[in-house]
Amino acid sequence: MNKKKFYPNYFTYPAVILFIIFYCMPIIAGFALSFTNWHIKRLYTPDFIGLKNFIKLFKDAYFILALKNTVLFAVLTTIGIVVIGLLLALLLNCAVKAKAFFRTIFYLPAVLSLIVIGIMFKAVFKMDGGILNQILTSLGLTALTKDWLGNPDTAMYCVIFVQIWKWSGFAMAIYLAGLQGISEDFYEAATTDGASAWQKFKNITVPLLAPAFTVVITMNIIGGFKVFEQVYVMTNGGPGFATQVLNTYIYNEFSKGSLGRSSAMSLILFAMISVIAVIVNKFLKSREVQM
Amino acid sequence: MASAKFKSMKHKKQVQSVSLTIITLTVSLVIIVPLLIVIFGSFKNTAEAQQFGMSLPSVWHFENYIHVLDKGNILQALKNSTIITAAVTFIVIAAGSLSAFVVSRKTTEYTAFVYYLFLLGMVSPIQIVTTYALLKLLNLSGTYLGVIFVETALQMPWTMFTLSGFIHNIPRELDEAAFIDGASPGRMFFFIIFPLLKPIIATAVVTTAMGAWNEFMVPLYFFNSSSKWTMPLTVYNFFGQYSSDWNYVFADLVLTALPITVLYLCCQKYVVAGATAGAVKG
Numbered sequence: 001m002n003k004k005k006f007y008p009n010y011f012t013y014p015a016v017i018l019f020i021i022f023y024c025m026p027i028i029a030g031f032a033l034s035f036t037n038w039h040i041k042r043l044y045t046p047d048f049i050g051l052k053n054f055i056k057l058f059k060d061a062y063f064i065l066a067l068k069n070t071v072l073f074a075v076l077t078t079i080g081i082v083v084i085g086l087l088l089a090l091l092l093n094c095a096v097k098a099k100a101f102f103r104t105i106f107y108l109p110a111v112l113s114l115i116v117i118g119i120m121f122k123a124v125f126k127m128d129g130g131i132l133n134q135i136l137t138s139l140g141l142t143a144l145t146k147d148w149l150g151n152p153d154t155a156m157y158c159v160i161f162v163q164i165w166k167w168s169g170f171a172m173a174i175y176l177a178g179l180q181g182i183s184e185d186f187y188e189a190a191t192t193d194g195a196s197a198w199q200k201f202k203n204i205t206v207p208l209l210a211p212a213f214t215v216v217i218t219m220n221i222i223g224g225f226k227v228f229e230q231v232y233v234m235t236n237g238g239p240g241f242a243t244q245v246l247n248t249y250i251y252n253e254f255s256k257g258s259l260g261r262s263s264a265m266s267l268i269l270f271a272m273i274s275v276i277a278v279i280v281n282k283f284l285k286s287r288e289v290q291m
Numbered sequence: 292m293a294s295a296k297f298k299s300m301k302h303k304k305q306v307q308s309v310s311l312t313i314i315t316l317t318v319s320l321v322i323i324v325p326l327l328i329v330i331f332g333s334f335k336n337t338a339e340a341q342q343f344g345m346s347l348p349s350v351w352h353f354e355n356y357i358h359v360l361d362k363g364n365i366l367q368a369l370k371n372s373t374i375i376t377a378a379v380t381f382i383v384i385a386a387g388s389l390s391a392f393v394v395s396r397k398t399t400e401y402t403a404f405v406y407y408l409f410l411l412g413m414v415s416p417i418q419i420v421t422t423y424a425l426l427k428l429l430n431l432s433g434t435y436l437g438v439i440f441v442e443t444a445l446q447m448p449w450t451m452f453t454l455s456g457f458i459h460n461i462p463r464e465l466d467e468a469a470f471i472d473g474a475s476p477g478r479m480f481f482f483i484i485f486p487l488l489k490p491i492i493a494t495a496v497v498t499t500a501m502g503a504w505n506e507f508m509v510p511l512y513f514f515n516s517s518s519k520w521t522m523p524l525t526v527y528n529f530f531g532q533y534s535s536d537w538n539y540v541f542a543d544l545v546l547t548a549l550p551i552t553v554l555y556l557c558c559q560k561y562v563v564a565g566a567t568a569g570a571v572k573g
Contacts, residue, residue, distance in 0.1 A: 006466065006470055006476055006479075007392070007393045007396045007397045007476070008393070008476050009393065009401055011389040011390060011392060011393045011476070011480070012389065012390040012393050012394065012402075012405055014382075014385075014386035014389065014390070015386040015387055015389070015390035015447055015451065016390065016405055016408065018382070018386065018440060018443055018444055018447065019408065019409065019412065019444050019447050019448075020408070021425075021440075021444075022422065022425070022440045022441050022443070022444035023412055023417065023444040023445070023447075024408070024411070025421075025425060026417070026418040026419075026421035026422040026425055027415065027418050027421075029418075029421040029424070029425070030418040030420065030421040033420075033421060043424065043427065088318070091311065091314065091315050091318070092315070094308075094311050095304065095307065095308040095311065096308065096311050096312050096315050097308060097309075097312045098312070102315050102316075102319055103563075104556070104559060105319045105322055105323060106319065106322065107555075107559075107562075107563060107566075108322065108326075108552070108555065109322060110566070111501055111505075111551055111552070111554075111555045111562065112505075112548055112551065112552070113504070113505040113507070113522075113523045113547060113548065113551070114505070114507065114523075115505075115507055115523040115524075115526055115527050115547075116523070116526065116544050116547050116548045119526065119527070119530050119540065119544060120325055120326075120329055120544060121325070122530075123325075123328070123329075123332075123343055123537065124325055126343075129341060129342055129343055130343065131324070131325065131328060131343050134343065165321070165322070169322075170566055173563050173566045173567060174566060174567055177567040222414060225416075226416050228507075228508055229507050229508065233527060233530075247416075247508075250419070250420070251512075254419070254420055254423075254512070259420050259424070262420045263418070263420045263421060266416070266418050266419065266420060266421075267418075269416055270415050270416060270418065273414060273415060273416060274414055274415055277414045278414075
């Protein structure tokens with residue numbers, strides 16, 4: 001059968017052309033324009049300035065802080081989501097009543113807009129009468145109450161908490177799908193051999209969930225580096241620069257009109273995500289094969 | 292004796308199940324409590340809503356919603372969000388399924404190129420600044436069409452991979468039968484393959500629609516006029532203006548989250564399938 005005619009390339013053209021124009025071309029253009037003094041006032045006449053944008057950025061303490069905050073955010077949220085998502089999945093995989101109800105509730109945050117969630121959590125972390133401070137007060141822990149989002153020591157952790165709150169249920173769904181694929185026979189055989197619950201978890205559940213771990217870790221690392229909305233809504237990078245991440249800093253520079261500098265930051269973010277995604281995925285995939 | 296032992300085991304299991312359920316319920320409160328405070332608060336007066344209490348409103352102020360609909364520019368935003376979400380979803384599904392079909396059916400240098408091209412899109416973040424300039428250049432800046440195209444490009448890779456994973460499992464014999472009957476490729480795809488894709492299309496539609504509805508960054512960068520703002524942008528702006536009137540803010544949050552929550556509750560099967568579709572392929 002004539003494959004060429006039967007599966008014509010032109011079927012792919014609408015998707016490919018749209019994707020190249022509106023996704024790939026900006027990446028290529030961004031690469032080129034990172035080496036220019038491109039500015040909103042010189043939209044069509046940027047001058048080549050070599051590596052100046054990058055040299056300046058790496059001398060900019062705020063950029064370094066944004067870089068550190070982004071990495072901290074990506075790492076801590078991924079750990080939180082991987083662990084809590086797994087605990088939720090294991091809970092629901094046990095003999096819990098009203099499973100469907102709990103699954104619906106745990107997954108719900110994943111479909112809500114981050115703007116809605118961000119504003120809601122401003123009420124949770126508020127200084128005066130905020131929900132968290134109310135709970136602490138009612139537990140007799142008045143000493144711990146504080147302006148959670150206004151305090152540079154806690155603001156970042158609040159934003160991190162919101163990300164974990166939103167995505168743990170999503171991870172749970174992926175683990176649950178993985179758990180359903182593990183045959184009961186393994187556990188029965190292990191029980192006959194007198195294995196403890198922890199041994200069964202460590203030697204059966206975790207290795208056989210390896211593909212689910214790969215997906216959850218890769219997705220959340222990438223998502224963590226791309227963080228924007230909740231920071232923009234909850235703290236706008238503040239107090240001071242305490243929660244500034246790359247995407248909010250890029251937006252600030254864009255608003256000021258420094259397009260070249262902004263593109264240079266986007267390029268750095270792009271490079272970081274691509275490298276980390278490939279490394280993490282390769283590493284986790286190789287572990288899957290071993291097991 | 293044996294039956295007594297069996298009974299006690301059964302009893303132990305029941306106790307275990309009940310205690311696990313209590314633990315799960317406690318954990319779920321972390322999600323339920325803030326949501327209930329928002330929902331109840333949206334019906335309270337300003338002073339009562341500010342206390343962020345778990346109690347039901349002492350008087351139900353349904354007029355909060357009328358106030359928000361009036362002041363929050365909600366209906367315009369609802370229209371904007373609907374236009375953008377519908378257009379993005381339609382283009383992504385139509386173009387994505389056609390392309391996924393060819394990519395999953397034959398392996399040539401070109402299809403390999405397409406595969407890696409979209410793989411790039413699964414990983415890399417959008418280059419927003421140059422996209423902004425591109426839209427200016429194409430005279431699409433600040434238009435629905437510009438935002439629709441950018442969001443379409445953003446959503447295409449996931450749909451492409453999810454659909455091609457599914458099409459892979461549809462037997463090729465069907466294509467061959469159609470070919471022998473003299474059907475054109477277009478006819479074969481739309482009348483034979485596409486109907487078989489129903490469950491995965493449902494998943495892709497729901498996932499794409501939710502992504503487009505909740506998208507914030509793209510409209511934030513590309514719409515400067517508030518008349519084109521989508522729901523998440525409008526609620527953010529409303530919060531900026533009314534941040535002390537939590538009852539109105541909460542009502543606006545409920546209105547923004549409502550369409551997506553209803554969609555989720557109705558199509559939960561397809562939503563969760565969307566989460567795990569990527570997981571199976573890895």
